[in-house]
Amino acid sequence: MSGAIVSFTAMAIAGRAIQQELDSFELMFWRSLIGFAIVVGVVLYSLRKPGRMLAEIRPTSPKLHLTRNLFHFAGQNLWFYGIMVIPLSQLVALEFTMPIWVALLAPLVLGERFTLRRVMVALLGFAGIVIVAQPGVQPLNTGHLAGMLCAIGFAMNVMLTKRIMRADSILCVLFWMTLSQTLFGLVLAQWGGFTWPPAAIWGWLAVVGVTGLSAHFALSSALALAPASTVAPMEFLRLPVIALVGVWLYAEALEPLVFVGGAVILFANWVNLRNTDIQPRPS
Numbered sequence: 001m002s003g004a005i006v007s008f009t010a011m012a013i014a015g016r017a018i019q020q021e022l023d024s025f026e027l028m029f030w031r032s033l034i035g036f037a038i039v040v041g042v043v044l045y046s047l048r049k050p051g052r053m054l055a056e057i058r059p060t061s062p063k064l065h066l067t068r069n070l071f072h073f074a075g076q077n078l079w080f081y082g083i084m085v086i087p088l089s090q091l092v093a094l095e096f097t098m099p100i101w102v103a104l105l106a107p108l109v110l111g112e113r114f115t116l117r118r119v120m121v122a123l124l125g126f127a128g129i130v131i132v133a134q135p136g137v138q139p140l141n142t143g144h145l146a147g148m149l150c151a152i153g154f155a156m157n158v159m160l161t162k163r164i165m166r167a168d169s170i171l172c173v174l175f176w177m178t179l180s181q182t183l184f185g186l187v188l189a190q191w192g193g194f195t196w197p198p199a200a201i202w203g204w205l206a207v208v209g210v211t212g213l214s215a216h217f218a219l220s221s222a223l224a225l226a227p228a229s230t231v232a233p234m235e236f237l238r239l240p241v242i243a244l245v246g247v248w249l250y251a252e253a254l255e256p257l258v259f260v261g262g263a264v265i266l267f268a269n270w271v272n273l274r275n276t277d278i279q280p281r282p283s
Contacts, residue, residue, distance in 0.1 A: 001222045001234040007215035009242055012088055013249065014207040015080045021201050023192055024080040027208065028073065029185030030197065034209025036178035043171055057175045060167040068160035069180040075153020076181075078146040086143030087252040089243035093132045093262040094147030096239070099269045100125035101155035109159045117271065124268035131261030170220070174213070236266045 018027050043053055059065045082091040103121050107114040133144050164173055186194075197205060222231045239262045246252035 001218070001231060001237075003218035004215050004222065004235070005238050005241055007211040007218060008238055009245060011208055011211040011215060012083050012242060013245065014204040014211070015083050016250075017204045018197075018201050018208065019080065019084050021198055022195055023189070024077045025185050025188040025191070026195060026197075027080055027185075027205075028077055029182060029189050030205045031208045031212050032178050032181035032185055034206065035174075035213050036182050038209070038213060039171070039174045039178050043175065046171075056169055057172050059164075059172060059176055061164070064160060064164055065168075065173075065176045066180065068157055068164060069177050069184075071153045071156040071160065072177065073181045073184050075150045075157060078150035078153060082143045082146040082150060084143075085141060086147065087243075087255070087258075088246040088250070089239060089252070089255065089258045089262075090132055091143070091147045092239050092242045093258050093265060094129065094144065095151050095154070096236075096262060096265045096269070097125050097129060097148065098151040098154045098158070099272055100265070101152050102158055103272045105152075105155060106159060109156070110162065121268045121272045124271065125265055128261045128263075128265035128268060131264060132258050133261075134257060236262065 015027065022030075043057065079091070079095065082094075100121055103118045106112040107118075129148065133140060161173060219231075219235075222234075239259065243252075243254060243258065247254050
């Protein structure tokens with residue numbers, strides 16, 4: 001989890017630096033291209049035999065992979081847009097609503113049962129959003145909308161990945177994610193005229209490319225090593241860390257209500273996860 005927090009924080013800092021020169025589509029192209037090169041290198045090193053490599057990366061459902069990658073690409077673009085227009089702490093707090101959207105949308109996407117707990121979680125999460133955004137006290141802008149929409153995009157990504165992982169490996173998921181999003185970014189970057197990155201930001205592009213993979217690898221590893229109800233509260237440390245980074249690097253105001261709203265959202269997530277790690281006893 002420490003690795004995940006450092007990776008997400010470094011990606012936000014690098015993303016802001018890059019978007020002084022490139023738009024988010026260009027940023028996603030370079031991020032995905034670097035990630036794709038890393039994934040291909042891992043596949044070639046770990047599998048070696050061509051037949052085995054093809055079997056490993058062959059998707060069971062190409063349509064499901066495409067849908068998943070479209071949601072992830074949209075969510076990631078919205079996240080990079082958000083870091084430019086609202087304080088980092090507000091964006092991260094809004095991003096924390098992702099598990100709440102999973103709870104609401106899982107009955108539609110995964111066929112899970114809609115329960116009273118899911119309704120309570122949604123109401124708590126909405127209360128946290130209101131506290132963070134402070135409508136009527138602070139002006140709302142497109143950054144707040146981007147923060148909520150990116151959380152929905154990430155929620156859809158999580159649920160579709162869960163379906164994909166029933167049949168495909170993590171290497172298969174990462175291969176098609178980085179390849180498809182490289183193509184998405186390249187095509188969409190043409191709208192505003194593709195800009196070749198200046199030498200000054202190549203280091204930042206490398207940071208985004210590496211941390212984009214390391215953040216999710218670290219988070220997935222944490223979930224493999226510990227229950228989700230243990231990991232989720234630890235992720236809350238990302239909020240004070242990113243808030244202090246915002247104060248230090250960008251002179252952003254330290255808003256106490258962002259922490260209050262973030263805590264409400266975290267509590268909603270904890271309520272949702274409370275019984276997920278309890279396994280039924282064998283009969």
